[in-house]
Amino acid sequence: MDTRKDKFPHGIPGHNLSEIEREIPIEEPPAWPVNDKLKVIGKRVTRIDALDKVTGKAKFTSDMKLPGMLYAKMLRSKVPHANITSIDISKAKSLAGVHAIHLIENVQKEGEENKGGKYPQVKYAGQPLGGVAAESLEIAKDAIKLIEVNYQNKPFIIDMEKAMEIGAPIVFDVPIAQQEDGGDVGEVHDGSKGKGNVRGPSTSSFFGGPRGDLAKGFEEADLVVEKTYRTQVHTHMPLETHGVVVDWRADVMTVYASTQNTANVRNEMANVFNLPKSKVRVVCEYMGGGFGAKHSAGSFGPMAATLAKKSGRPVWLMLDRQEEHISEGNRPSSIQYLKIGAKKDGSLTGIQQRSHGTAGVGLGAGVGRIAQVLYPCPNFATEQYDVLTNAGPGAAWRAPGNVQGAFGLEQAIDELAEKLNKDPLKYRDLIDKSEVRKVERQRGAALFDWSRRQPAGSGKGTVKKGLGVGQSTWPRFVTLDSSVEVKIHKGGGVEIRSSVQDIGTGTKTVLAQVVAEEMGLEVKDIKVNIGDTFFPVGPGSGGSVVTGSITPPTRNATYEAKKELLKLVAKKWEKDSSELFIKDGQVGHKTDANLKMSFKEATKLMRTSQISKTASRSDDYGGFQQPWGLAFGDLGSVQFAEVSVNTDTGFIKVDKIVAAHSCGRPLNIGQLESQIHGGVIQGVSYALYENRVMDNGTGHMMNANVDQYKVPFSMEIPEIETVIVEEYSARSSTDAYGIGEPANIATAAAIANAVYNAIGVRIHEIPITPSSILKALNKVS
């Protein structure tokens, strides 16, 4: 491979910015300077699709209406654990307006329980059993009501702790495997290990297994914190539910999907129906919220396609609110035991972690690896167990595992700081080796005015104020399967294409910015065509991988296309193309200022109608930690919380959050703020409000709606200030990363620490409610 050397900005402006020389493949574009010196990158560029969103013109999957389209509804189990003895569809079939009915039948698959019955065994209330397509949604719903399902009920178990007991009803009596879109990332959850409903443990991740010698570590400790922390199950509740519209023609199956991963939905549908990937097209132009659970075609995708095939018409199948809550994913619960030892000087000597969590009938209830990597500690071990229950399966939820893990770890670190008589922030200065979090602590603390903080519980009066802090880390993941095509059209017009989707994070806009910056044009000059698997494959929008994966090839393809265009101009001017540049829509020459040509004029020199360049993500400059795309460095954050707690009523209000974050080279400040707000608000919600409430007697979710599933509305929104720290590490042609997961990790821990600071009693379980405050204060029993 031919290489060359180039100098890149490295470090944090205003702190330790310097330059670094890297050897990079020869075809890579030249290093970009820091954002200050760029035109559109790192600026507050308005979202290119905002106009469609504010005028109601944006067409989401749920808004689709194709000629002849039918509406479908799923048939779901009413009981949590049963064998199905029979299903009678005769009445539904004869209902006017019904066009197709499909029942899910048992297929012998490895790892699946097969009782020899015609239908799969029911494992949770709400499990899909079949579907109906009809002329209207109302008719489809009527038809579902007419289907008679006969169940042979089996004992079931909902409560996680009871499920762990010997003699509890068994959810699966076979080994099971983790779903691809299961709740945790990086941890391998092995459902074949363990006893009864308790499976695992998972003890290692891509960061390795246990380290050092725990017993020795705790022996060396002068102080030990040993606590158990509990977190609830919460559901994603995106505003647009999961769903698809399937239009299956002779040559191609088109799936309009509300998805975070067009490429994966394409792969799944091709797999289920045994079609070549080239004959399945998945399209997602606008997507109404995902948060981790929308990577798969689920069972609704194949159901809609089957109904489309049976009826010969396009089929719309969007889930309703209740179905969304029950069966389309949740963040698993956790009960985490954590033991941390430290010497008198504060240095950590041992971290031991043991967790149990339930992802219902799924696996993936880990607490991530934040305790393994946030603070260096020579002795570490974790055991993470999955507990199976008869409830809907978990799914990835913004920073899977790490959010639960941070809630425990960051409180334990605070408890340790207190025992050591150290300020929690200063204590983190001591044990945290991250340079970027150091800067975030400094800048965040200044903005937040951390110096106001008083000793825990020292406030006078009924309403007590408290301040707290929490930190996080998230790996820099890169999906190598990230490609784009950039086109310059003769006579003007620049276009970028990829299957990557914009789920509200602003991907379309950052792609336009990257192309515009490299091409010397304005953002409005770039047409972004993404969310379509007929375009080059892009990454799924999960794990904060998109920006870091897709923006480097975007820049590289643009650079290649530009070079080709400049060659044409150079020929006309009889110059060397390397002396030419494009700025503000004009081609110019480095030394001869008289040479000028508009971009549009330049494109007229093209002999063919387009210049098209495709580029794919290559390895990071200097390589990866793991060859599949675990990059060096991390995405660190520090969040500060200010709360008021009414000690008479237990009412808690989060008054303010200061969120200090890094994501490499920031691309779009407004959009970054937006995503940080979103992560913080979901963190507030996790800490104080939302909770999936299950009825242990019937196995049904009791609050599967919007009115009783409590999340923050405008009155509960705290003041949020963001600090975005630029951090250059010279690892790719854009050096940019995502912010989705980091924004959500530290909030609940920071709030819990602030609540402790307010009332002087620590609450180890979320959601922290008025009743848990009053209990902690011994005001109620």
Place this chain on the structure above:
Amino acid sequence: MEDKKQESGSQPKKAITRRSFLRGAGLSTAGSVLLTTNAFAIDYNEYPVAGEEFGPDAITIKMKVNGITKSLSVEPRTTLASALRDHLELTGTKVVCDRGSCSACTVYLDGEPVNSCMLSVFDVGEKEVTTIEGIAKDGELHPVQQAFIEHDASQCGYCTPGMVMSCVHLVDNNTNPNLEDVKKATRGNLCRCGTHPHVFKATLDASKKTI
């Protein structure tokens, strides 16, 4: 397509069953429901009491939406939200909870915000419906819409139409709102992406520009 077929085939009948979920909801505008045939309109006017039954077949009604009178054929169980989305293809109005708890379906009835998922299309009557598609006038955005763009007040955008409807109503009716007013105006609007801080900022900014 489907609507047309139903339209031609459906003759208004007496003693049609009204869906139970709308029963007792109060026929506040019953006397003014516009129907395509006078015969039925007169019948209807004669007995404008709660509990009057009609349906289940589709009936053709008229409704004024964004300044244009539209004729549509709807089953009596149809909500205003469904009429807009499924029959008139005005899909800017979103249905998220379908039970009055998220405001994604906010439209105006004679200028007042309502949750269109909670309203029978038969209760609209002569009142004029304004949807998100009718907020920009002659291609010119309302200052709130403009400010939403400038302050990045939409993320996925699914709650955005409802948010815009709530904020436009505030700004049009309160020349000098403060943060508390904006919070109150949007207190029913669910947003899972967390656009609230930018929504607040945008609306306050827009209100300054409308004075």
